[in-house]
Amino acid sequence: MITRLWTTSVIEAKLNEYEAFARDISLPMFRNSPGCLGVLMFRDGPACHVLTLWRSQSDIDALEMSAGYIETVRRILSSGFLTGVQTSRTFETHLSWMA
Numbered sequence: 294m295i296t297r298l299w300t301t302s303v304i305e306a307k308l309n310e311y312e313a314f315a316r317d318i319s320l321p322m323f324r325n326s327p328g329c330l331g332v333l334m335f336r337d338g339p340a341c342h343v344l345t346l347w348r349s350q351s352d353i354d355a356l357e358m359s360a361g362y363i364e365t366v367r368r369i370l371s372s373g374f375l376t377g378v379q380t381s382r383t384f385e386t387h388l389s390w391m392a
Contacts, residue, residue, distance in 0.1 A: 294330065294386040295350050299343040299379065303336075307374035311341065314369060319343065322365050328352025331391075339376075346386070353383060 303311040315334050323332045323345055330346040347353050356362050369375065 294389065295347040295353060296384045296386045297345045297347060297353055297381065298384070299345075299381045301341050301375050301379040302339050302377040303341050303374050304376050305339050308336075308339070310372065310374045314372060314374075315341075315343070318365055318368065322361050325361070326352070326356050326359070328355070350383065 320332060320334070323329050328348040329352070330348060332346075333344040335342050335344070347356075
């Protein structure tokens with residue numbers, strides 16, 4: 294399993310807009326992506342993180358080339374609620390437990 298962590302900052306006055314986008318656009322996009330095993334979205338004030346779990350790196354590669362993902366990225370970048378730099382990292386998951 295591969296873990297992908299995307300991190301961004303959101304303008305605090307626009308956190309509700311970000312939450313709506315995450316719920317209504319991002320979450321369904323991940324849910325419909327082949328190889329996606331799960332999604333966790335969490336915040337610490339304006340710092341927002343999206344942790345996704347994937348069967349393989351090739352599933353992540355396919356996601357990043359998919360029309361749905363490219364459109365989602367275009368929309369979130371033009372939304373006006375992100376600030377600062379967005380980062381994305383992947384990790385090999387060597388231990389896990391989920392209920």
